[in-house]
Amino acid sequence: MSDTKIKSIKEYVLDSTSFFGEYGGSFIPEVIKPNLDELTETFMACIKDESFERELRTELKQISGRPTAFTPLPNLTEKIGGAQLWFKNEGLNHTGAHKINHCIGQALVAKRLGKKRIIAETGAGQHGLATATVCARYQMDCVIYMGRKDYNRQRPNVFWMELLGATVIPVDDGSQTLSDAVIAAFKDLISNPEDTHYLLGSAVGPHPYPLMNTYFQKIIGEEVREQTKEQFDRLPDCLVACVGGGSNALGLFFDFLDDRGVEMIGVEAGGRSTQAGDHAAKLLQGEKGIFEGYYSYFLQDGDGNISDTHSVSAGLDYCGVSPILAYLKDTGRVKFEVADDKQALTALEELSKAEGFIPALESAHAFAYAFKYARELSKDKLIVINSSGRGEKDLFITMEHFQKEGLTKFLKSQLNGDGS
Amino acid sequence: MNGYNNPLMTHLIIGYPSLEESFNTAELYTQYQPEFLELQIPFSHPTADGSKITEANKIAIQKNATTMDDSMNFIERFRKKYPDQKLMIMTYCNKIFRYGITEFCRQMDTMGIRYIIIPDLPVDSNIAAAIHDNKEIQLVPVIAPNIPEQRLNKILSFEPDYIYLMADYKITGSDFGIHEKLENVVGNIRKRSDARIGIGFGIGTGAQVKEILELGDFAIIGSELINAQIENRLEDKLRELIA
Ligand SMILES: Cc1ncc(COP(=O)(O)O)c(C=O)c1O
Numbered sequence: 001m002s003d004t005k006i007k008s009i010k011e012y013v014l015d016s017t018s019f020f021g022e023y024g025g026s027f028i029p030e031v032i033k034p035n036l037d038e039l040t041e042t043f044m045a046c047i048k049d050e051s052f053e054r055e056l057r058t059e060l061k062q063i064s065g066r067p068t069a070f071t072p073l074p075n076l077t078e079k080i081g082g083a084q085l086w087f088k089n090e091g092l093n094h095t096g097a098h099k100i101n102h103c104i105g106q107a108l109v110a111k112r113l114g115k116k117r118i119i120a121e122t123g124a125g126q127h128g129l130a131t132a133t134v135c136a137r138y139q140m141d142c143v144i145y146m147g148r149k150d151y152n153r154q155r156p157n158v159f160w161m162e163l164l165g166a167t168v169i170p171v172d173d174g175s176q177t178l179s180d181a182v183i184a185a186f187k188d189l190i191s192n193p194e195d196t197h198y199l200l201g202s203a204v205g206p207h208p209y210p211l212m213n214t215y216f217q218k219i220i221g222e223e224v225r226e227q228t229k230e231q232f233d234r235l236p237d238c239l240v241a242c243v244g245g246g247s248n249a250l251g252l253f254f255d256f257l258d259d260r261g262v263e264m265i266g267v268e269a270g271g272r273s274t275q276a277g278d279h280a281a282k283l284l285q286g287e288k289g290i291f292e293g294y295y296s297y298f299l300q301d302g303d304g305n306i307s308d309t310h311s312v313s314a315g316l317d318y319c320g321v322s323p324i325l326a327y328l329k330d331t332g333r334v335k336f337e338v339a340d341d342k343q344a345l346t347a348l349e350e351l352s353k354a355e356g357f358i359p360a361l362e363s364a365h366a367f368a369y370a371f372k373y374a375r376e377l378s379k380d381k382l383i384v385i386n387s388s389g390r391g392e393k394d395l396f397i398t399m400e401h402f403q404k405e406g407l408t409k410f411l412k413s414q415l416n417g418d419g420s
Numbered sequence: 421m422n423g424y425n426n427p428l429m430t431h432l433i434i435g436y437p438s439l440e441e442s443f444n445t446a447e448l449y450t451q452y453q454p455e456f457l458e459l460q461i462p463f464s465h466p467t468a469d470g471s472k473i474t475e476a477n478k479i480a481i482q483k484n485a486t487t488m489d490d491s492m493n494f495i496e497r498f499r500k501k502y503p504d505q506k507l508m509i510m511t512y513c514n515k516i517f518r519y520g521i522t523e524f525c526r527q528m529d530t531m532g533i534r535y536i537i538i539p540d541l542p543v544d545s546n547i548a549a550a551i552h553d554n555k556e557i558q559l560v561p562v563i564a565p566n567i568p569e570q571r572l573n574k575i576l577s578f579e580p581d582y583i584y585l586m587a588d589y590k591i592t593g594s595d596f597g598i599h600e601k602l603e604n605v606v607g608n609i610r611k612r613s614d615a616r617i618g619i620g621f622g623i624g625t626g627a628q629v630k631e632i633l634e635l636g637d638f639a640i641i642g643s644e645l646i647n648a649q650i651e652n653r654l655e656d657k658l659r660e661l662i663a
Pocket residue numbers: 097098099123124125126127201202203242243244245246247248249314315316360362363388389390
């Protein structure tokens with residue numbers, strides 16, 4: 001498929017009534033159709049309403065501290081000796097990741113819908129944390145579904161969500177990760193289709209979620225455009241973001257889709273090997289399918305069963321990907337690459353030691369690829385990396401990797417009560 | 421007792437607890453002459469099913485490695501042995517999408533199967549249109565008491581022979597309950613269509629079947645039959661349901 005006939009990709013995406021090329025759609029049980037229809041209608045009305053836009057911008061500023069910083073990486077740029085490296089620090093958002101952008105957006109839509117109960121899935125816990133935060137802020141009931149494996153490995157976020165008043169429900173089905181949490185949330189919606197808003201956490205799922213979350217995340221790229229203009233009076237040459245479901249990547253890319261000179265690279269999780277079940281590289285290794293309400297690329301077997309996934313980062317450990325990214329892949333507008341667990345951890349350490357920034361493990365995948373790619377480009381080129389989140393939430397995983405003994409000692413001392 | 425006219429649709433998952441045992445279960449159900457037998461082709465992630473059926477799907481896929489071809493062979497074998505037992509085939513969208521929609525429909529047609537249930541496939545979607553390209557095959561709409569009138573009209577415009585109605589907003593295997601809007605929806609369907617209405621989700625006892633039959637034409641039983649099977653009281657349960 002070629003997009004040469006499409007003048008503006010941005011307009012094409014925003015005008016979608018559910019499909020992006022052949023991808024997207026709304027493959028859902030009838031029982032939740034009224035819920036999603038009313039959501040679509042209200043969302044569409046909201047974004048045409050100036051007072052909604054004003055409220056959204058104010059909340060993003062006052063709650064989340066936007067705009068987030070645009071930061072150079074001088075030491076790594078010099079060490080690598082290629083393109084200039086800058087990053088967009090979405091980790092500076094309230095709750096530590098870009099997820100709050102679409103949480104505030106969707107919560108404002110839910111408020112207009114009169115919904116009192118919010119449900120969400122979470123992998124890394126960042127989307128759940130941001131959801132629990134906006135629910136506390138707007139005084140809505142909040143239930144978060146989390147695969148048991150993520151519940152265990154992202155324990156700090158579970159605690160924070162509960163402190164914020166949310167009920168966190170571990171999901172024991174399937175591989176006990178993000179996709180199982182999505183299914184559990186959909187099952188909740190099927191049982192509560194009237195009073196509940198499902199605050200889905202990435203640019204995936206049935207219409208209007210891919211479009212809606214892209215819309216609420218596009219502020220990332222809009223700010224980057226202004227910040228590069230102010231700093232360099234030009235556009236960046238290359239944008240790099242990690243891809244779980246695609247919300248932070250689309251957030252960075254969207255505003256530049258029509259600037260054909262700006263190269264865009266999505267980085268998928270290579271996990272521990274290229275074998276099925278060992279990674280989460282759906283655009284590179286998945287096949288077309290229909291799952292969780294949308295048509296896109298999924299990691300699956302030849303019989304249509306969904307495969308298990310693995311990534312050191314819970315937020316990338318997911319079998320599907322945004323239909324908008326699937327479309328942008330097929331048209332060639334966005335390229336996709338892979339970084340594995342080890343490369344991500346190495347990049348995390350490099351960035352920490354060389355520049356003083358500890359990124360989320362998800363974002364570390366984007367840094368890993370960008371550091372490699374910078375070598376191939378000349379010094380006058382500018383690469384902008386989306387640091388979708390900061391790394392504190394990953395304490396136990398990162399520490400287990402870098403200081404296993406220290407972690408064990410600390411936990412033991414706490415258990416023995418001599419940690420004072 | 422003859423003519424497969426007990427107002428029930430009994431459900432089972434192909435490959436659970438094993439391929440052979442599921443065939444035996446199908447044969448057992450058939451002895452009780454239900455109007456329909458619902459055969460579910462297992463899927464790794466049954467997105468609209470409750471924990472019982474999800475677990476059964478997992479066993480069929482992970483433990484028994486039941487493939488699409490196994491399922492197709494099962495259906496064909498059953499069809500040949502019991503040509504008069506009407507069947508509905510249930511599965512999720514991705515299973516037939518990956519198999520090939522045209523090929524799936526061609527095989528169904530060859531076996532004389534008319535009715536397919538796919539809970540995550542709206543009857544007016546592009547993929548549904550590909551199914552309806554085969555004139556002999558109908559998607560059975562699965563609808564709930566919250567269906568807006570306009571949407572109901574849209575669904576009825578496909579002239580379905582059968583409608584699968586959820587008794588309440590539930591996933592399969594939830595507690596029994598009848599939503600207050602159910603009667604109204606049944607009335608609306610009756611006014612505009614001759615479709616026979618099966619009602620399901622959460623039905624497990626003879627008394628509940630009777631209550632459901634005051635509104636619908638047949639009752640659909642799934643999770644409770646799995647429970648009965650696990651507890652070795654399947655025949656008692658079937659006797660209770662048709663009493
Ligand atoms: C910090 C961070 N980055 C990235 C992701 C991946 O999601 P997406 O691809 O939708 O941005 C997550 C998801 O939990 C996350 O927490």
